[in-house]
Amino acid sequence: xxxxxxxxxxxxxxxxxxxxxxxxxxxxxxxxxxxxxxxxxxxxxxxxxxxxxxxxxxxxxxxxxxxxxxxxxxxxxxxxxxxxxxxxxxxxxxxxxxxxxxxxxxxxxxxxxxxxxxxxxxxxxxxxxxxxxxxxxxxxxxxxxxxxxxxxxxxxxxxxxxxxxxxxxxxxxxxxxxxxxxxxxxxxxxxxxxxxxxxxxxxxxxxxxxxxxxxxxxxxxxxxxxxxxxxxxxxxxxxxxxxxxxxxxxxxxxxxxxxxxxxxxxxxxxxxxxxxxxxxxxxxxxxxxxxxxxxxxxx
Amino acid sequence: xxxxxxxxxxxxxxxxxxxxxxxxxxxxxxxxxxxxxxxxxxxxxxxxxxxxxxxxxxxxxxxxxxxxxxxxxxxxxxxxxxxxxxxxxxxxxxxxxxxxxxxxxxxxxxxxxxxxxxxxxxxxxxxxxxxxxxxxxxxxxxxxxxxxxxxxxxxxxxxxxxxxxxxxxxxxxxxxxxxxxxxxxxxxxxxxxxxxxxxxxxxxxxxxxxxxxxxxxxxxxxxxxxxxxxxxxxxxxxxxxxxxxxxxxxxxxxxxxxxxxxxxxxxxxxxxxxxxxxxxxxxxxxxxxxxxxxxxxxxxxxxxxxxxxxxxxxxxxxxxxxxxxxxxxxxxxxxxxxxxxxxxxxxxxxxxxxxxxxxxxxxxxxxxxxxxxxxxxxxxxxxxxxxxxxxxxxxxxxxxxxxxxxxxxxxxxxxxxxxxxxxxxxxxxxxxxxxxxxxxxxxxxxxxxxxxxxxxxxxxxxxxxxxxxxxxxxxxxxxxxxxxxxxxxxxxxxxxxxxxxxxxxxxxxxxxxxx
Numbered sequence: 001x002x003x004x005x006x007x008x009x010x011x012x013x014x015x016x017x018x019x020x021x022x023x024x025x026x027x028x029x030x031x032x033x034x035x036x037x038x039x040x041x042x043x044x045x046x047x048x049x050x051x052x053x054x055x056x057x058x059x060x061x062x063x064x065x066x067x068x069x070x071x072x073x074x075x076x077x078x079x080x081x082x083x084x085x086x087x088x089x090x091x092x093x094x095x096x097x098x099x100x101x102x103x104x105x106x107x108x109x110x111x112x113x114x115x116x117x118x119x120x121x122x123x124x125x126x127x128x129x130x131x132x133x134x135x136x137x138x139x140x141x142x143x144x145x146x147x148x149x150x151x152x153x154x155x156x157x158x159x160x161x162x163x164x165x166x167x168x169x170x171x172x173x174x175x176x177x178x179x180x181x182x183x184x185x186x187x188x189x190x191x192x193x194x195x196x197x198x199x200x201x202x203x204x205x206x207x208x209x210x211x212x213x214x215x216x217x218x219x220x221x222x223x224x225x226x227x228x229x230x231x232x233x234x235x236x237x238x239x240x241x242x243x244x245x246x247x248x249x250x251x252x253x254x255x256x257x258x259x260x261x262x263x264x265x266x267x268x269x270x271x272x273x274x275x276x277x278x279x280x281x282x283x284x285x286x287x288x289x290x291x292x293x294x295x296x297x298x299x
Numbered sequence: 300x301x302x303x304x305x306x307x308x309x310x311x312x313x314x315x316x317x318x319x320x321x322x323x324x325x326x327x328x329x330x331x332x333x334x335x336x337x338x339x340x341x342x343x344x345x346x347x348x349x350x351x352x353x354x355x356x357x358x359x360x361x362x363x364x365x366x367x368x369x370x371x372x373x374x375x376x377x378x379x380x381x382x383x384x385x386x387x388x389x390x391x392x393x394x395x396x397x398x399x400x401x402x403x404x405x406x407x408x409x410x411x412x413x414x415x416x417x418x419x420x421x422x423x424x425x426x427x428x429x430x431x432x433x434x435x436x437x438x439x440x441x442x443x444x445x446x447x448x449x450x451x452x453x454x455x456x457x458x459x460x461x462x463x464x465x466x467x468x469x470x471x472x473x474x475x476x477x478x479x480x481x482x483x484x485x486x487x488x489x490x491x492x493x494x495x496x497x498x499x500x501x502x503x504x505x506x507x508x509x510x511x512x513x514x515x516x517x518x519x520x521x522x523x524x525x526x527x528x529x530x531x532x533x534x535x536x537x538x539x540x541x542x543x544x545x546x547x548x549x550x551x552x553x554x555x556x557x558x559x560x561x562x563x564x565x566x567x568x569x570x571x572x573x574x575x576x577x578x579x580x581x582x583x584x585x586x587x588x589x590x591x592x593x594x595x596x597x598x599x600x601x602x603x604x605x606x607x608x609x610x611x612x613x614x615x616x617x618x619x620x621x622x623x624x625x626x627x628x629x630x631x632x633x634x635x636x637x638x639x640x641x642x643x644x645x646x647x648x649x650x651x652x653x654x655x656x657x658x659x660x661x662x663x664x665x666x667x668x669x670x671x672x673x674x675x676x677x678x679x680x681x682x683x684x685x686x687x688x689x690x691x692x693x694x695x696x697x698x699x700x701x702x703x704x705x706x707x708x709x710x711x712x713x714x715x716x717x718x719x720x721x722x723x724x725x726x727x728x729x730x731x732x733x734x735x736x737x738x739x740x741x742x743x744x745x746x747x748x749x750x751x752x753x754x755x756x757x758x759x760x761x762x763x764x765x766x767x768x769x770x771x772x773x774x775x776x777x778x779x780x781x782x783x784x785x786x787x788x789x790x791x792x793x794x795x796x797x798x799x800x801x802x803x804x805x806x807x808x809x810x811x812x813x814x
Contacts, residue, residue: 037520037523039524040520040521040523040524040526040529041356041516041517041520041521041524041526041529042350042352042353042521042526042529044520045352045353045356046352049352066429067512067516067520068429068510069507069508069509069510069515069516069519069520070509070510071772072771072772072774073424073429073509073510073511075774076424076425076428076429077424077428077429079428079596079598080427080428080429080596081428081596082428082429082430083429095774099598099774122332143677143678145678149768149769149772150772174678174679176761178678180670181523181670182523182524184523184524184525185523185524185525185670188333188336188525188674189673189674191332191336192330192332192333192335192336192674192675193330193332193333194330194332194333194673194674194675194676194677194678195678213525218332296773296775297772297773298773298774299773299774299775299776
């Protein structure tokens, strides 16, 4: 056998041996937390890195943050067991719970019980402030964009209110709305004028105004939606079996126990744009399910 | 009467007609509102973020993408080679068995090939959950079928006299097959194998953009939230990796040509096995606890009535029409742009600039390009076509330049001395001899573009691709199933047409000139 091939065979044999050493690492029981990607990754990494650390300390189990880059992937990962605890939006949380019988709602933020979306418009579009649902009709024939197709505040509820105001998505310019993919992208696309108007999460809008990412001379709010319930923490069934009796309750207590009094807690809460986490129940999300079914997002 | 025939270099520029409607629409839609954002985007290129936490996560993402690409490349080459051999008529003939199993394997392989790796990825994600090997499987399945087809075509086009001679000398069928097919397969294994690795890297990145992990995920999230400095840190890393890989492969190809005896099929096969084992091990190390063991978790399957309902609900004609329009426009741009660029700006410096630009176009996944274009333009189907066309133009451009560099410059010199202008000389002397093989590749690329319309449909809100994503996000399985079938049928039809065109263009020039 020539020397070159001889060496190749030796390398191969070594690698085969090495790969067997990797197998035992499957066994470690880790709590995998995830979130729908509604923030920039730097913030997601910082936020969930800290949260994983905090939860790991409180619960005495290894906690790992698994990044996911689209909404349905988070729902599927939750259903198939790739993620144990997920920070879902209203719609995705309902979808995930319908697909994963036995999943429990753990908590929401103080702001989630009364959440809002805002409709924004480019100042050169000539769109005026809207004071009633009927006023939404002025959006007919305009270039309009939603955020991600599965977003509660960037698509589902805005589309629901538009429908109540008598506007269907095919009445926008071009016969269809755009889907920018994220709240930040919606601001940028309306800001640039590519779309004349759009709808997004009010909390993201407020922080964009504060940080200067949105210029009030170019984009303004034309309407605030009525309130609805949004984001929540959802846990998979069977965590008690994997991590010991009463684990789900302990997990819920750990999340509710994050307070601004500790340094870690303060950072986490400010990254979540919340004062505190509060208990939440599945029944609060029944209206979201109804709207989801009406608009065909829940089958 | 003689039928007027378009000469080859003109045929090559003909798809440029697709540029006309695209430029009209895009030109009208252009506005200054997004220039500010563009400026920030360009600033990000010069001043990428150096945040250590970010760099660490980008570096991890890059490794995941590379490991995924390596494993799936190795696996698909090995599986593809096996399937290629088994789907070739020669194999069955040599063993004196009827050849229908070969034909059966070939038609079975059409299905995995017709479905884009992104679609496989999204589907497997539903069935297997979030697991690093889902991306590997998503790339391996269609790639194996593609590789199998290339090898099968190659094997069946090999001169069989040699095989017959060896068989008649009394050798056993397997031995005869290895000794007669092996050597002619080697060059294609070497050149095509390398090309597939580049494709695998692009696919792994794209899968990341749609949530299957790696650097693509980071790029998508940073761009979506308009963190340009952070986006560019990732993009620069990816560009660096792609350039290193491409240059490495070019160097390797060069080595093969100068010193062919040193490289043989066995060493390539060893490399693929190494890639699978090494990459697999690497992936395991990078993501040790990210997945439970792989298990089937089928979503609820739709029943007949749900399928019927979905079939009547969906706007089929409009979706198919938009998909086809998108394909044709993008293919026109992809095929015509590189020769046009080189024709309008001849010269060495311009060529280097274009090569750099094309690298960037290849590296950027089309959904990201589209979002950037959308910032300074009104939304339209033409814009989506432009985003898709630009990436493929990057691929076509490099191929064209490689072909041009390898050919004999005699004809061009001869035309130049007749006092023709540099552009005329380039068109007739340089592009003309290349245009047939370029067009043949263009036909194949069109096929790829049809599959890729899925990718921009999402952002543009158009066509079958968009409807598929919308149905997936509503977990509307009946619609998902129907759209996939429709997509597969369209792709198969497209493949059939592009095959016909390719064969026509690859016929010897003398033969066509006389018609």
